[in-house]
Amino acid sequence: MNGFTTLSASNVLGYEDAKSTAEFLLSRTDHRPTIGVICGSGLGGMVKLLTDTDSFEFRDIPNFATSTVVGHAGKLVFGSLQDKSVVLMQGRVHMYEGHSARKVAFPVRVFKLLGVKTLIVTNAAGAINRTYNVGDLMVICDHINLVGLAGLNPLVGVNDSRFGTRFPPMSTAYDKGLRSLGLKLASELGMKEFVREGVYSFQSGPMFETVGECRLLNVLGADVTGMSTVPEVLVARHCGIRVFGVSLVTNRCVMELDSDEVPNHEEVLMMGEKRSADMQRLISEFVGKIVD
Numbered sequence: 001m002n003g004f005t006t007l008s009a010s011n012v013l014g015y016e017d018a019k020s021t022a023e024f025l026l027s028r029t030d031h032r033p034t035i036g037v038i039c040g041s042g043l044g045g046m047v048k049l050l051t052d053t054d055s056f057e058f059r060d061i062p063n064f065a066t067s068t069v070v071g072h073a074g075k076l077v078f079g080s081l082q083d084k085s086v087v088l089m090q091g092r093v094h095m096y097e098g099h100s101a102r103k104v105a106f107p108v109r110v111f112k113l114l115g116v117k118t119l120i121v122t123n124a125a126g127a128i129n130r131t132y133n134v135g136d137l138m139v140i141c142d143h144i145n146l147v148g149l150a151g152l153n154p155l156v157g158v159n160d161s162r163f164g165t166r167f168p169p170m171s172t173a174y175d176k177g178l179r180s181l182g183l184k185l186a187s188e189l190g191m192k193e194f195v196r197e198g199v200y201s202f203q204s205g206p207m208f209e210t211v212g213e214c215r216l217l218n219v220l221g222a223d224v225t226g227m228s229t230v231p232e233v234l235v236a237r238h239c240g241i242r243v244f245g246v247s248l249v250t251n252r253c254v255m256e257l258d259s260d261e262v263p264n265h266e267e268v269l270m271m272g273e274k275r276s277a278d279m280q281r282l283i284s285e286f287v288g289k290i291v292d
């Protein structure tokens with residue numbers, strides 16, 4: 001099944017599949033996580049924060065897709081962070097790797113059945129907003145789901161009410177309380193200068209955007225653009241998991257046809273490496289303050 005599967009054929013990877021994957025994992029770890037973390041491109045170093053870990057390769061987990069992108073280790077790691085039990089995806093899979101939105105977001109349904117109540121999603125993204133700098137962190141307050149508006153989203157298909165309602169609202173996708181907490185902590189940690197709050201726009205990739213597309217996204221009100229995160233957030237909200245999202249600005253999107261700048265994945269990974277310590281500090285403090 002790929003990203004362009006017809007609507008009628010999209011009911012695979014349902015509740016029973018998520019349940020059997022969750023049972024597989026729960027029988028192999030003593031951790032009972034209430035917090036899930038998904039690490040974006042170059043941000044998998046966050047795994048170093050965890051102690052007492054149990055680690056699984058995506059390829060060994062039933063129903064999981066395998067990550068094929070550099071900078072995404074493709075491991076699911078259970079561990080302790082700030083005295084809390086956490087499950088962390090060191091890397092993710094994307095629709096441009098040939099997967100449906102449902103497959104990409106499937107781990108979040110498994111998270112739900114593991115007992116996760118709060119999801120922290122991170123990603124690398126390009127800046128549309130001209131006031132943003134490379135290296136900024138952006139707390140996500142909203143998204144524009146270009147792929148979903150065209151009908152490709154993980155909630156298409158017969159609704160399973162064991163997960164959630166047929167018509168989930170997305171106007172409150174990014175939890176207000178968690179956003180305030182994230183911004184407050186960023187301030188306390190001396191990160192105010194490079195921490196923003198803004199709108200993430202999702203396109204399928206794998207192409208970086210054209211100049212015209214970047215200009216369009218700017219008009220639409222996007223602050224950054226990327227190729228992930230949104231399917232995971234839709235599934236999380238559908239099944240009642242609270243979401244906190246952070247983008248790392250790894251590059252400025254090209255908005256002038258005569259520009260010499262050319263976005264590339266190497267630059268994305270390099271910036272992930274550079275800002276990893278700050279991202280880790282923020283997420284670690286954040287986890288410590290989450291109340292279930």
Ligand SMILES: O=P(O)(O)O[C@H]1O[C@H](CO)[C@@H](O)[C@H]1O
Nearest residue numbers: 040041123124227228265268
């Ligand atoms: O969104 P994450 O997984 O952080 O990765 C981002 O970085 C890659 C492009 O360099 C794309 O996959 C884009 O989505």
